[in-house]
Amino acid sequence: MPNHSDDPVVVLDDVTKTYRTRDRTVHALDHLSLTVHRGELLGVLGPNGAGKTTAVNVLATLTRPDSGTATVAGHDVVTDPAGVRDAISLTGQFAAVDGELTGLENLVLFGRLRGMTKKDATARARELLASLSLSDVGGSLVRTYSGGMRRRLDIAVSVMTVPEVLFLDEPTTGLDPAARRELWDVVRDLNRQGVTIVLTTQYLEEADELADRIVVIDHGTVIAEGTADELKDRLGPTELLLTPDHEGDAAALTDLLTPWDARTTAPGSVPGAEPGGTVTVPLTEGAKTAAAVMQAVGAAGVPLSGMSMTSHTLDDVFFSLTEHGAE
Structure with missing residues (x-):
């Protein structure tokens, strides 16, 4: 407080x-x-x-x-x-x-x-x-x-x-x-x-x-x-990154998570993501969205090899507002 x-x-x-x-x-x-x-x-x-x-x-x-x-x-x-x-x-x-x-x-x-x-x-x-x-x-x-x-x-x-x-x-x-x-x-x-x-x-x-x-x-x-x-x-929601065990499952996982605006990550668009094998879900309602997504993945039985979450920093805010790199 x-x-x-x-x-x-x-x-x-x-x-x-x-x-x-x-x-x-x-x-x-x-x-x-x-x-x-x-x-x-x-x-x-x-x-x-x-x-x-x-x-x-x-x-x-x-x-x-x-x-x-x-x-x-x-x-x-x-x-x-x-x-x-x-x-x-x-x-x-x-x-x-x-x-x-x-x-x-x-x-x-x-x-x-x-x-x-x-x-x-x-x-x-x-x-x-x-x-x-x-x-x-x-x-x-x-x-x-x-x-x-x-x-x-x-x-x-x-x-x-x-x-x-x-x-x-x-x-x-x-x-x-x-x-x-x-x-x-x-x-x-x-x-x-x-x-x-x-x-x-x-x-x-x-x-x-x-x-x-x-x-x-x-x-x-x-x-x-x-x-x-x-x-x-101001920069929008953070994102949940899901990597299926098999790269070929990424498209199916994206379809499964369409209600949460899931997309397959383009190569190089998200640091640390597996090119073509990672599904990105915007956490529009924070933890509530993350819990719903993981429940859907578990119910569908899709095995995952990795899961992570992006987060915005003040550096991102600073750059977006001023178009200057932070020192």
């Missing part, structure tokens, strides 16, 4: 942002509108140049919109930027920590700047270093850290104090799979505490794993939104 309310805490309403150079005009945001509810974890997907970072920069008061309105936690980003900054934390695409301080010193410094006592800041810093597997290097200068270690420290800095809204702009870029999953645990824990999170990412698995809802942006505007399952459902 979602852990968020219907209370909108982040709102972009008809926002535009244009950059002009001598050579061209770039419409970074083109009448972009979206709403994030309190406690929600919103995943924002889109190809490079889609406008994801510009949208985050507008919401974080780093970029002024040309038109439209944007509010965060009830504060307008243009007329009350200080109120916005008090309510948010931001992790951008590049680490912003001080290389001449240790990891622990960086965290304590940022905690003190946010009003924490030295004792509380130190305790929180040690907790975050442990949760992100940085305890062993917490006393080392950050300039000696690897890129992935600096990235994890940058995330820790952004959550030294628990913000009302946290913006994460491609936070796991450059992290290895283990470090990425550690960061996912931190993000989930913050969300469980009630923090509203806006996550932009190029890792579609990450959005699928974390987001309550996903917005897809391209050319500065929203082109699709919904849960991961809702977006996958």
Whole structure:
């Protein structure tokens, strides 16, 4: 069950942002509108140049919109930027920590700047270093850290104090799979505490794993939104693949399953299917269709050598919506 309310805490309403150079005009945001509810974890997907970072920069008061309105936690980003900054934390695409301080010193410094006592800041810093597997290097200068270690420290800095809204702009870029999953645990824990999170990412698995809802942006505007399952459902039903013991039985099996729109798989049309020997059945009603099909196959006594099920991924959704390959 979602852990968020219907209370909108982040709102972009008809926002535009244009950059002009001598050579061209770039419409970074083109009448972009979206709403994030309190406690929600919103995943924002889109190809490079889609406008994801510009949208985050507008919401974080780093970029002024040309038109439209944007509010965060009830504060307008243009007329009350200080109120916005008090309510948010931001992790951008590049680490912003001080290389001449240790990891622990960086965290304590940022905690003190946010009003924490030295004792509380130190305790929180040690907790975050442990949760992100940085305890062993917490006393080392950050300039000696690897890129992935600096990235994890940058995330820790952004959550030294628990913000009302946290913006994460491609936070796991450059992290290895283990470090990425550690960061996912931190993000989930913050969300469980009630923090509203806006996550932009190029890792579609990450959005699928974390987001309550996903917005897809391209050319500065929203082109699709919904849960991961809702977006996958746009591509049509998944399919059941049945391979009879004898290739010659495929045609008869297809005839048997005609009521479920069965077809014989064309060579190469479905990865992993046996050319000419596999029958494909669209699961228009999910498990209900699968159960009915298997009951019919069993009653007819058709022996099978294989059975599998296809499934759509967010990669498929991303490609179908944007006509770009996902990175």
